[in-house]
Amino acid sequence: MKTQLPIQGLSQYDSSIQTDFQTSACGPVTAYVLLNYLMPDTYSDTPNSLYDKLGVTRIGLFTHRFVRNMRIVLGSNWHIEKCSLHTALRELKNGRPVALKFDKYFSLKWNKKSTFAYHWVPLIGYEIENDELVLIIHDNGARNRESKIRKVSYSQNASILTFIRITPTSAI
Template sequence: MIEERSEYRLEVEPYTQWEPGVASPGSACGPATMAALIEYWHTRRGCGRIPGSGHFDSKAEHINYIYSHHGGTPLGMSARSFAKGLQAYIGAALPRVERRHRPVSVSVFNDMGRYRAEIDAGRPVAVKFDKWFSLRWRGRYAYDYHWVLGIGYDLTDTGAGPALIVQDNGIRHKNGGFTPGRERHIPYLPNQPILTMVALNIE
């Protein structure tokens, strides 16, 4: 019998949508999340053919490329655009022959058990918070509208239920400065009504 983990996280390189050089930082959380997810598969999962941040002059350029070519808009990135953009980015990088041997799958869901299974399998999960288009305008959530990268979970009993461990893509300050992307623990159940999760698997 496999012992269940109470807390687990993956080592993921953080990205920051507010760092200098990001062309549209206010709406770049989706592209920043996608860039971090792609970088993980490039460096940690042995998918060297998929262009990571080393193929660009900076992380900002990587984010800008995704924003311009794979679904970024001034209003943000929908879950459908994120999934399609991710498939297009990887599809352009992997030759058709290689895709036959290493199938690429992108799935969309909202389920803590599935999320944990992805993390346990070594696969980060993109997580979108969206109270506007889910018509949950009056709720109090960790974010109103934001993409983050799920890198782990915490099942420690704190009275709030299971928590997502995420990289938050940074915070902008009123003085023009910013805090780089950092780890946050976010309760799943209070935020569940507005969440969408996007998982990537390259077999």
């Protein structure tokens, strides 16, 4: 069984991203990618404007700021909250991607083997391979590389993951 949404990713190192934002732009790029998918042809912010609106710092975007400031950006017609894996998978089944944060540092798992140490990505799907849950993400690119779709092991990363759903209030 596989669910994968047809989402166009963006590299946080894209030439459209302000140079001094690029190393910490994964949060606003993730928000931008999700909002462009959820509100096609109507969402007007850029990753650069979201960088400021979400309150990103040079070390990244804290989860509570992502949630609080996305609520301000989107208003009362949207429900933004941390959610469980189960809810995140249900959101994907319902055609809505989820913001996914990898965070070894603030989860105090410094020595944990994981795909990323600290990184926001759009979660765009999942599948079961060999009885294991595999998450499908856009990785937000790297210097001189576009964002690409990757598969990551849920079990290897579970203890450092945070899921944020962005759902229209009419769908709740």
